[in-house]
Amino acid sequence: MESIYYERARDLRHALQLGRQPGARYIAGGTNLLDLMKGGVERPMRLVDIGRAGLDQIFEQPDGTMRLGATVRNSDTANHALIRERYPLLTRALLSGASPQLRNMATTGGNLLQRTRCPYFTDTAFDKCNKRMPGSGCAAREGYNRIHAILGASDACIAVNPSDMSVALAALEAVVLVAGGDAGADNPRRVPIADFHRLPGATPQQDTALRPGELIVAVELPAPRHDRHHYLKVRDRASYAFALVSVAVLLRMEGRVVRQARVALGGVAHKPWRVPEAEAMLQGVPPSDEVSRQAAARMLAGANGYRDNQFKIELAQRAIVRAVREAAESAESAGGTA
Template sequence: MQTFTYSRARSINELRAVQAATGDRILAGGTTLYDLMKLRIETPDRLVDVTGIAGLDEIISHPDELVFGALVTMSDAAAHPAVLQRAPVLAEALSKAASQQLRNMATLGGNLLQRTRCAYFRNGTEYPCNKRTPGSGCAALEGLDRGHALFGGSGSCIAVYPGDWAVALVALDAVVDVRGSRGTHTIDVASLHRLPGDTPHVETVLEPDEMILNIRVPVGRLAQASTYHKIRDRESYAFALVSAAVALELEEGFVRQARIALGGVATRPWRVPAAEAGLTGRRLDRATALEVGRMTFADARPGRHNGFKIALGAEAVADALMIAAQRSENR
């Protein structure tokens, strides 16, 4: 591993000063960055550790909104009573990700910025990868693409965004408050991640000196009747083959509002407005749920080895809708 300068910021002002002077990369829990440094995929010259910054490790439950500090750990958020009760899709997305060891380390802000698990990206220079080495090509396009995207891919990259938390956030129209040299501003989580296009190495709209401070999630009836349904190769501690973040507002069995977002199958967290619209106004039963599940994958573009996710994903969405409907009734 390449050596680096290591600093600790104890406040946002200190972080701002470091960023302005030397442009250090931000290090939070380290579960992605340190991992990729060991693989020599990330090679930062300077790291500034932000985990000592005070005031970013709280969860606040307002009447209409949950506010998560960016340095809250995944495990703390997953176990928080207000999160479990008011937005189960968020708690489930977190508790079904990684292992408890990693959830104790990884932060909610860092989690959003985790990088793909594409084996061609992670396994180094033996394979071309436009994300790792821009312009070198994409080994996955003609390769083993079982884990690659059915949505949002380009001729440059079909790597899947691997996270769960961002998928749940997108389903609930969450936003992040970001601080950098451009000042403080707010970004929809849905616009945080970029499509790969011709520049798959540029993964988010954040500037290098910008840090996520808070994640804010509107919560109401919709968030309460929600679930994160994640299908994996093994039952626990695996990335999603396909996952569905679903939230419902039902009125006497009829769907007033629906949210459907997919994980494990797209190059970024993937909302499916057409399927949401297709469900609105209808009475929800298993047959309708499966029809909408199939609708969710109508625009899928499978490769050579990942076509099975269309049928699997339709069932996952259908199951998620039925779980969310159950929660709506029990509310």
């Protein structure tokens, strides 16, 4: 049995100080990290508990933006009155993302830092996984790859990002606030969500743009500027499963014309997938399935399936068409509870 040190941070500055120690990892809800530790995938020497570091608030800022603290529970975010009213897309994504038990533990920062559910990564019995053991190869390319990437993959890795929340945040164009390193507790570094998660390239072990010792302190949501939304998640079972394909759509309508469109895909790449050129095709015209099919084809341009996931290319295109249609036809609030 390997020994491990556990320390509880009193506040953000204390957390950053503790996080500079060799082998330290931050932990809040632990719904992903603890599982990976049990499986031997993650082997931190120290756990720094940030659950009481003062990062658990949701509040509106003077400029109309909303700030979600890094340790706010997903269920609290989904049920927050202002989130449900102004960002119902985020509520829908969170409610579809996990079981109630997990939502009651999982946090904003932890959700963003979820690691892939590729079985060749999570099971150490497999000795080929560049994400877990850089340079060892990617067993998924020739193995069972039904859930894997069709966009943005590389020879080194075809894993996908598992987060539903991240897909909604990509459509919302959120900003991740990061402290540590050169960014002090009082002046966090601002990372647009589009730049936060990485494509695998030759270094798939690096999931995000976080630097050593850095800590997510909050996520900032821009002031609402869309009046229609829909989050569609296609999965093997409705009770609880990760997405084969998910789609987050935001539309701003003037009469029957789309003035602004934001579309993000999940379950298809190492990060939430957006194509501004495809979004532009939806704008300036009334919504229609024909226009949506053209935009969907643009979003999936360059998609490459593998033996078991070729179906995801057409599935993603069909899901985009349906999600845009549902968004255009409904301006209702998120509904439901976490």
